[in-house]
Amino acid sequence: MQSSKTSLRRQLRQARKSLTGYRRDRQQQRIRRFLTAIPQVRHARRIAAYMPFDGEPDLFPFMRRVESKIWLPMIRSDLHLDFRPAFTLNTKAQRPINARRNRFGILESQRLPILRSAQMDVILMPLVGFDRRGNRLGMGAGFYDRSLVGLRRPRPTLIGIAFDCQEMAQVPADPWDVPLDYIVTNRGIIKTNR
């Protein structure tokens, strides 16, 4: 199972990174437009987003518009994710105030308070791969998976963000995987009935 996931990840990360220029811009724009049409996103007080890396869809224009609602993941020493209020997103400084790079080079916020995933209204998760049933392939470190274990209703709305080239017929699902409620791609919104 892990080895088949590993080669899938490599292929799909390559596909995600290969999308460039005007095509990338246009697809990202569509993703942001669809995202803002989801009622739970419009009504959310706290939205967990992400600082794009490895060719992930860039949500920045959206994040800036609702900056005070945006929370960013931090990797805890026990390999769970918690969330901190976003640092100032419109900064032009080389090193944004209140931000620091984690071990992967992704900017993490240093602001307080620190909240758990259960306290987010919406969690936007960048996907490496997905299927239409809401199964998700991530970076393979299990950070999101671990942080989503044991969420009780009403739980945050889980929304995967991907380019349509990352769709697969079926993601090999593991028992600990928590399915997504929505997947937003440049083609539209997929509601998964989970």
Ligand SMILES: Nc1nc2c(c(=O)[nH]1)N(C=O)[C@@H](CNc1ccc(C(=O)N[C@@H](CCC(=O)O)C(=O)O)cc1)CN2
């Ligand atoms: N933008 C963004 N932020 C995020 C995540 C994400 O997927 N995207 N995460 C969601 O989990 C966490 C970071 N997870 C990551 C997991 C693996 C690798 C990664 O590049 N792994 C390399 C091995 C690198 C190494 O060990 O030094 C690899 O697999 O090639 C990076 C980030 C928290 N922040």
Ligand SMILES: Nc1ncnc2c1ncn2[C@@H]1O[C@H](COP(=O)(O)OP(=O)(O)OP(=O)(O)O)[C@@H](O)[C@H]1O
């Ligand atoms: N709830 C959990 N408790 C303990 N370990 C977990 C849990 N969830 C995942 N893991 C570990 O994390 C590793 C990666 O999981 P998986 O292959 O499902 O990652 P993924 O689909 O890429 O998701 P993620 O985005 O969370 O990394 C697994 O090998 C597993 O050992």
